[in-house]
Amino acid sequence: MTLEFPTPSTARDRLRRLGVPEADVEPAVEAMAVMEQSSELRASLARRHQELFADAYPADWPDLPPDAVGRYFYLILFMLAVPTALKRLQGVSDAVVQDTLADVGAKALSYRLGHGVGGLDEQNWLVRHFRGLLLRLGRLQFEPTTMPAAGPEAGQPVLDVHIAADGPLTPALVSASLKEAAEFFPYYRHAICRSWLLDPQLGEYLPAEANIIRFQRRFQLFGPAEESDRDVLYFVFNAPKDVLTDLDSLPQQSTLQRAIVSHLKAGRHWQLRSGWLPLP
DSSP states (O other): OOOOOOOHHHHHHHHHHTTOOHHHHHHHHHHHHHHHTOHHHHHHHHHHHHHHHSSSOOOOOOOOOSSHHHHHHHHHHHHHTHHHHHHHTTTSOHHHHHHHHTHHHHHHHHHHHHHSSOOOOOHHHHHHHHTTSOEEETTEEEEEEEOOTTSTTTTSEEEEEEEOSSSOOOHHHHHHHHHHHHHHSTTOOEEEEEEGGGOGGGGGTSOTTSHHHHHHTTOEEEEEEEEOHHHHHHHHHOOOTTSOOOGGGSOOOSHHHHHHHHHHHTTOOOEEEEEEEEOO
8 A cells, every 4th residue: 555645734734733842843744754765664554544444443553762753653654644644534614624623732731741761652542533433522521332231231332431641521512512522423322431430539639619520520430440550650640651740840830740659659549430420
């Protein structure tokens, strides 16, 4: 399969459309030029592009060496995949497509904040966006799936709720997002969420009217708890998942940040919990 490389100008436009931080646009374009000159890298990109849109869901893609080409490889892959993704998402409003694909930029920002250099290492998470399996509708992201065995109506269609790491999780925004999802997916009756944000232990540190606690109260928990310290450190502090984190080095500017650190320093662990709710 031959993969067409855009001009640098078009590449910049696509990267910005994906919400990539401005600090990474030119370095990514420079990395693209290196990839375009390498027959091996061109073939690797073409193979991944084919896997991205093949009928079978691709196996997990490995992280690459942390040189400039390795760090930007998947960012360039998703930039090259924009035209095909737009064809997959035909019929979906431009605003929803824009919000959905902009998760690439959000993950690139997390990488920069965590590593101090540009790159992308959440490639396996982002596959679903480009295949049209996940859409962002307002504040939340939704992915059609089936209800787990421990939930109500096990095996029935259900929307899996994901929480983008940007902006406040206010009750009004959450309600509007759930309403939009119910209208977009009219045959789905329930939504589920699997997140550390549903950990009841957060109630020991946050006030009852905190956005996170009010979000928790929408859901009925089900299934076992799983240890989730690395996820919490990643989502709250952008701490790389493959690097041990010095708790004393983490910022303590918010109630949530102080809660995360003090909990871990006390030898306790954060939990990943699952919950369900009826759609409006």
